[in-house]
Amino acid sequence: MTNKVELYDTTLRDGTQQEGISLSVEDKLAITERLDQLGIDVIEGGYAGANPKDDEYFQRVQSLDLKHAQIAAFGNTRRANVDAANDPTLKALLDTNAPVVTLVGKSSEYQVKDVLQTSLEENLAMIADSVTYLKEQGRRVFFDAEHFFDGFKMNAEYATQALRVAMDAGAERLILCDTNGGTLPSEVADIVKRIMEDLGDDAVIGIHSHNDTDTAVASAIAAVEAGAFQVQGCINGYGERTGNANMVSVIGNLNLKMGVEAISKEQLETLTEVSNFVSERVNRSPDQFQPFVGSSAFSHKGGLHAAATQKSAQAYQHIEPSLVGNSNDVVISELSGRGNIVHRIKEMGLADDLDDAAARQIVQHVKDQESKGFSYEGANASFDLVLRRALPNYEAPFELVDFMVVIENRRRSSFGTGWRKDGAEHPMLSEATVKVRVGEEIMHTAAEGDGPVGALDGALRKGLVDAYPELSAIRLTDYKVRVVNEGVGTGAAVRVVIESADGKDVWYTVGASTNILEASWLALTDSFEWWLFQNGVAGK
């Protein structure tokens, strides 16, 4: 196994092939800077000449002050029966001015014949000519052998020949791509070994794996164990279909499990932050359960392990979470006790105001709340407010006086012409009135919404906006409801968890009640209240 690995990130190209992911040029530039700081060696920025966005990216990225990373542009080998110097894709690749060009070409007999529909010889010429031409123009050239593993299984000789042709023409890297993601890690390792034996010491091998068999990270590291030098992947495992090898996990494994210093210790400590940053930029909720960096990656729910974890933290975590900038926030639940609450009090810097007696009272309060259906497990912001509200001088930034919600579904009135004239069959109306005290003032507002919670949200914002105009930054990004004491149907307590975001943070609040609207109201007001403290708008 090599003791140095080259990290090649394709979040900006293959990552954006995943359904629902779209990045602006600004997003791409911001991610480029973060990947550079993280210590990524090569950043694949996009397709050359395929769309105006990528063209603009390649122009603008030249003025970034990157410390370490090189930018790669991605494109096909020349077309069949065309001179390399006249090929539009190769021209577009040169126009990017990217120092690295990653040429993707065929290495599978089936692909050449049935998809490309050209001869095996012409395909080899396409590879050789394209590499040679780009080298002559002063670029570093990497060769992505598309469908390599399937091609190798079908015709190993031809697949190997495609690599050899690229290498002989001057390609610095030969990347074996498992394009449809169907090859298992043990087979990847085996084929990498055979290729390295065949091609000898001059061949520098890379691996590009997809997660279709749920083993993309394993295939990437199996290739490294077998001698590959370059690993391609995407932050958070984004990428076409089920995604590419998760670069975050690859880095974690290389640095902390395999003794390869892929990035520095200091860079590794930013891994969680970079993962969250990219997830914000692609507009996806961070995956709570993501290995190494997820907010639940080091948490324990109790049962068998709760007691043991306190006895010896390392027993149930495979690494010290701070190594990757994560923490082992213990999940709050009735199974966890005073130790966790004291720990969080310290983290929040409230230890001077909340002594042991206060902590005991908080434990009791949390237990009472949990018996009513609250759960602070997935609601860090509401939990922080529980602690804050225990402070001797706590002052709420606002306070509920009243609310009322009316939801109507009126087909027609039994009397006269009906209350709505638009003739809609089942119009739904949701209207809320809210009275809140802010300082000495009582704000009494009303709003309609798509539903009752939207109406409450609207009316509450109207009531608070004069005192706290900054609140308009908050978006409610998810809303979950669950019945807590099962088996009682609509009479049971319901728990509402709201996810909120402001473009910078994501936080979770909880409410519980037998009344779904009261539960929603509690979670909603916690969200606003937490944000006001967190951002220094209220209290301190």
Add this chain to the structure above:
Amino acid sequence: MTNKVELYDTTLRDGTQQEGISLSVEDKLAITERLDQLGIDVIEGGYAGANPKDDEYFQRVQSLDLKHAQIAAFGNTRRANVDAANDPTLKALLDTNAPVVTLVGKSSEYQVKDVLQTSLEENLAMIADSVTYLKEQGRRVFFDAEHFFDGFKMNAEYATQALRVAMDAGAERLILCDTNGGTLPSEVADIVKRIMEDLGDDAVIGIHSHNDTDTAVASAIAAVEAGAFQVQGCINGYGERTGNANMVSVIGNLNLKMGVEAISKEQLETLTEVSNFVSERVNRSPDQFQPFVGSSAFSHKGGLHAAATQKSAQAYQHIEPSLVGNSNDVVISELSGRGNIVHRIKEMGLADDLDDAAARQIVQHVKDQESKGFSYEGANASFDLVLRRALPNYEAPFELVDFMVVIENRRRSSFGTGWRKDGAEHPMLSEATVKVRVGEEIMHTAAEGDGPVGALDGALRKGLVDAYPELSAIRLTDYKVRVVNEGVGTGAAVRVVIESADGKDVWYTVGASTNILEASWLALTDSFEWWLFQNGVAGK
């Protein structure tokens, strides 16, 4: 490599250790039945004696008519310095009546000394005594060697000895657990091989891996490649922290990549459906990008591949998606396929009235409904009603005219003495009025409830009880809500699924709307309507 693998599912035990997952007894029983149909060999149902829910599960699961699976109860080896026959955990394990008992015990020197705080010898005695005692009581015993890999790396001899002691006492399976998830697949394979050489042919090895290094599935299959017989995992990769090995992916790889017929071809075709079913039950959105079964697992966003895919579908998909019940369409759900609809029409005996043209219309209707946020996967009763309502002579047993709900939270009136005199701080009031047509009559009723859905339920029952007194047998036993198009906060569509029971049947209905009360109303009325047909009270 073995050509038969035993599938041991722990979704109901380790799966529920993941943050945010909570299953009712009904959920657990329903999942048990689906896992049995899928072909899972052993289903770990829960902890013995740890909580009333699991105890109830183990009692009730005995009356399920399982075709294939055996139920396992999970619990610790006896305590230190206690006689096995007097140990409360072993007693609880026996009380479950589960045919398989999975004993978890220590095999790591560090864990024995520092966490268990007993001697190495006593730990071996705890294992041996517990296995022997449970065998004497007629149970099959599996031994989960907790922290096995870490233990082996620290003291291979002791770790192996713990396994040997269990085997000699009669444990039928020795499961190597990577409890903190920190071991990479190549190391798992290596250690499995060494253990099998050490213990000889009588040892039947299992693997229990976690996803902390993003390689749980790879570790599971690496162990099988090395000779392990049993694989433990959870549906959809649920489980403590970052989750367990994803059983869905494990099955896909075993059956389609490794030539092991872990389940039958027909069972494999239900894999997507089972994955979605379990995700519905744990109230999580199905993972769109999940290998094999995700709705985007075989979709192509374009770029390089779009044209190629049309030239040759197999080029960019590693398996034919229908093998696992998935498709490379824009998948809505498997129920929206015409084949399933025709199948269900036949099952319901409606084939004389619903021809192919009707089936096509139903497909379209289901797709329209799904685009609004409905999902019939977890709502069999609502799906049956979709078919029934397509009948030419369908007559609804009742019909909504209007409803209105008022929810108030009044501290005091600004005028006069206030509207309530009991001095309650924050009384919540939920009142509904409902107008329904039953036959030619319009019933106009009102009721209060614990919350708005309870109030609607109460008012609707009052309106229907004269015509259908039998309805009083129906109880609403669970209520689940989820935001469907996430990222839009309170403006997003919500899906409500209601579970109802009458002491004989349990059925599920769905409603979706941007308004949670409209969604609830739709699910509620479906529940009553379905029951009236099912019990021959309405229609035929």
